[in-house]
Amino acid sequence: MGRLDRTSMLGLILSLSLGVCTLFLVAHEFFFGPFFEFLAMTSLILGWFIVAPTYYFLTRPADTETETETETGAAATVDPGHATSAETTTPTDPLETLRRRYAAGELSEAEFERKLERLLETEGRSLDDSGVESGSNSIADDHVQNELDRELERECEREREREYESD
Numbered sequence: 001m002g003r004l005d006r007t008s009m010l011g012l013i014l015s016l017s018l019g020v021c022t023l024f025l026v027a028h029e030f031f032f033g034p035f036f037e038f039l040a041m042t043s044l045i046l047g048w049f050i051v052a053p054t055y056y057f058l059t060r061p062a063d064t065e066t067e068t069e070t071e072t073g074a075a076a077t078v079d080p081g082h083a084t085s086a087e088t089t090t091p092t093d094p095l096e097t098l099r100r101r102y103a104a105g106e107l108s109e110a111e112f113e114r115k116l117e118r119l120l121e122t123e124g125r126s127l128d129d130s131g132v133e134s135g136s137n138s139i140a141d142d143h144v145q146n147e148l149d150r151e152l153e154r155e156c157e158r159e160r161e162r163e164y165e166s167d
Helices: 003-031 034-058 085-089 094-103 109-129 134-166
Strands: 066-069 075-078
Touching: 003 034, 094 109, 094 134, 109 134
Parallel strands: none
Antiparallel strands: 066 075
16 A cells, blocks of 8 residues: 555544544434443544554554665665665675665664674675685775774764754
8 A cells, every 4th residue: 555545544544533423422412322422532532543553553664774685695775665676686785885884863772883893704604605815805904994983983983963953
């Protein structure tokens, strides 16, 4: 169900609830029965505070970004709403995707660090399994680690600036 359909249905539920409440209040005026007043309040409370929120939470769409495994075994994110056919056929760099998500505020600092460590562990295992000595990669690993540290510091500064601006 699309977003417009969900919103329209929610509006319909709330409008019907208000309409039934109004109907019972009009009936209360003509028949002077306290039972109709009770029905009016019950329909309003049920419609607005029980049925509508229940419908809203039961029909919410799944997260738009799902994690999928790429050919290398590293986690990458795919946004089905914004992906083109060219983007879906070529695998994206997991590190770049992780940086982009953190910069967009989709990941907290702790989540970013945890996923970054997992990504580096996965890449380290694939290098060791390929038969390349880990000692020969130490310079490259140091360079990558320094680059990641600088990127993380920049992201932390941006996050602090956003928090400072919002306060």
